[in-house]
Amino acid sequence: MRVVVLGAGFAGLELSSRLSEELGDETDVVLIDKTAGFVFGFSKLDVMFGRTTADAVFHPYADFVKPGVQFVQTAITSIDATNKRVETDAGTFEGDILVIGLGADLDPAATPGLLEGGYEFYTEAGAFALRDVLAEFDGGRVVIGVTRPPFKCPPAPSETALMMHDLLVRKGVRDRSEITLVMPFPVPIPPAPDASQALLTAFEEHGITWMPERGVRALDPARRVAILTDDTEVPHDLFLGIPVHVAPPVVIESGLTVDGWIPVDPATLATAYPDVYAVGDVTSVGTPKAGVFSEGQAKVVADEIIARHRGQDTASYDGRGICYFEFGDGKVGKVDVVFLPGQPPVGTLAGPSIDLAGDKAEFGATRARRWFGQEWSNF
Numbered sequence: 001m002r003v004v005v006l007g008a009g010f011a012g013l014e015l016s017s018r019l020s021e022e023l024g025d026e027t028d029v030v031l032i033d034k035t036a037g038f039v040f041g042f043s044k045l046d047v048m049f050g051r052t053t054a055d056a057v058f059h060p061y062a063d064f065v066k067p068g069v070q071f072v073q074t075a076i077t078s079i080d081a082t083n084k085r086v087e088t089d090a091g092t093f094e095g096d097i098l099v100i101g102l103g104a105d106l107d108p109a110a111t112p113g114l115l116e117g118g119y120e121f122y123t124e125a126g127a128f129a130l131r132d133v134l135a136e137f138d139g140g141r142v143v144i145g146v147t148r149p150p151f152k153c154p155p156a157p158s159e160t161a162l163m164m165h166d167l168l169v170r171k172g173v174r175d176r177s178e179i180t181l182v183m184p185f186p187v188p189i190p191p192a193p194d195a196s197q198a199l200l201t202a203f204e205e206h207g208i209t210w211m212p213e214r215g216v217r218a219l220d221p222a223r224r225v226a227i228l229t230d231d232t233e234v235p236h237d238l239f240l241g242i243p244v245h246v247a248p249p250v251v252i253e254s255g256l257t258v259d260g261w262i263p264v265d266p267a268t269l270a271t272a273y274p275d276v277y278a279v280g281d282v283t284s285v286g287t288p289k290a291g292v293f294s295e296g297q298a299k300v301v302a303d304e305i306i307a308r309h310r311g312q313d314t315a316s317y318d319g320r321g322i323c324y325f326e327f328g329d330g331k332v333g334k335v336d337v338v339f340l341p342g343q344p345p346v347g348t349l350a351g352p353s354i355d356l357a358g359d360k361a362e363f364g365a366t367r368a369r370r371w372f373g374q375e376w377s378n379f
């Protein structure tokens, strides 16, 4: 049974690892990605705030060596879900099962002036380039702004505001700086009231201006203002934006999307096409776009494939994810949240604390060890 896995992000890496661990040489997996290696989302913040370097957070796929898994670095140019066949720059691949884990792409051009008047930090290139910009920044009005939902890792803009506060304090320029956070939500992490309240308290303590329930629709580079969806104008010296998220073009062109994302059965991650699954950020499954959820969904699909191979039954997706988020001052908070179809999400907060920074480091380290055979730490 050949499994073709599209995308080697959180979802594709977990799915391929689990199939290989359980089935060994009996498995026949082709894992395809256009890039040469993987970078954890949280590493983007670590690089941009000068905690580490771009080289240190890059995990080459050449190190992803698993029995029964063949990694192919190439761009996927079309997906034929009916025939479970994909075209790539390296030729055609056909599977008995197709799993689509191609993530979410970013479209900075959808927000006029974003790249002319500001920066984005959601791509690797954008975050890594900001390392020098932030190192040289001498204080002033900083605006961190979300364009519109959905966007990856909902706590990340709040983390960025708190890390920015720490950076400006370290530089000795916090007194002559302002930090404003613009988010299209009523609270920072809507499914987790405790975590949201803790963040709002931290914003107040640190003098961070919180502007909820609106997004950034444009920047006017000449006047150095961000124009929000309610037409408010926010002046800035440094603008850090979260661009509009879209499914990768190859997914949209395949006709698999409805309202921009691939619909799936929330219990099984099955698409409308037999033996075609979609997992993670590319779907509209209802969980936030975050690596922990992509990984959890990949496990369910892997278990389904393993069970089919062994003629057994499987469990369905439980919608659970644990997110660590930076709280400033070296502290980290942990939200444990469950999303079940038709029910309001339930999230609980632990921390923030210095100890949880160790748990977050272990989260990255276990995956670097398991996926890439590397001893690695994000500190």
Ligand SMILES: Cc1cc2nc3c(=O)[nH]c(=O)nc-3n(C[C@H](O)[C@H](O)[C@H](O)COP(=O)(O)OP(=O)(O)OC[C@H]3O[C@@H](n4cnc5c(N)ncnc54)[C@H](O)[C@@H]3O)c2cc1C
Residues within 6 Å of the ligand: 006, 007, 008, 009, 010, 011, 012, 032, 033, 034, 035, 040, 041, 042, 043, 044, 045, 074, 075, 076, 077, 101, 102, 103, 104, 121, 122, 123, 152, 153, 156, 248, 250, 279, 280, 281, 282, 289, 290, 291, 292, 293, 294, 323, 324
């Ligand atoms: C600043 C920031 C901080 C974050 N922090 C966290 C965090 O602390 N915890 C957390 O859980 N999540 C975090 N995230 C979110 C997390 O990075 C993503 O949600 C996660 O990577 C999604 O996993 P995925 O497998 O669905 O997609 P991805 O990891 O995006 O993988 C998709 C893969 O598909 C490949 N691909 C796309 N198109 C093609 C094509 N045409 N041909 C070939 N390959 C293609 C891409 O190269 C990519 O490798 C953060 C994100 C950001 C931006």
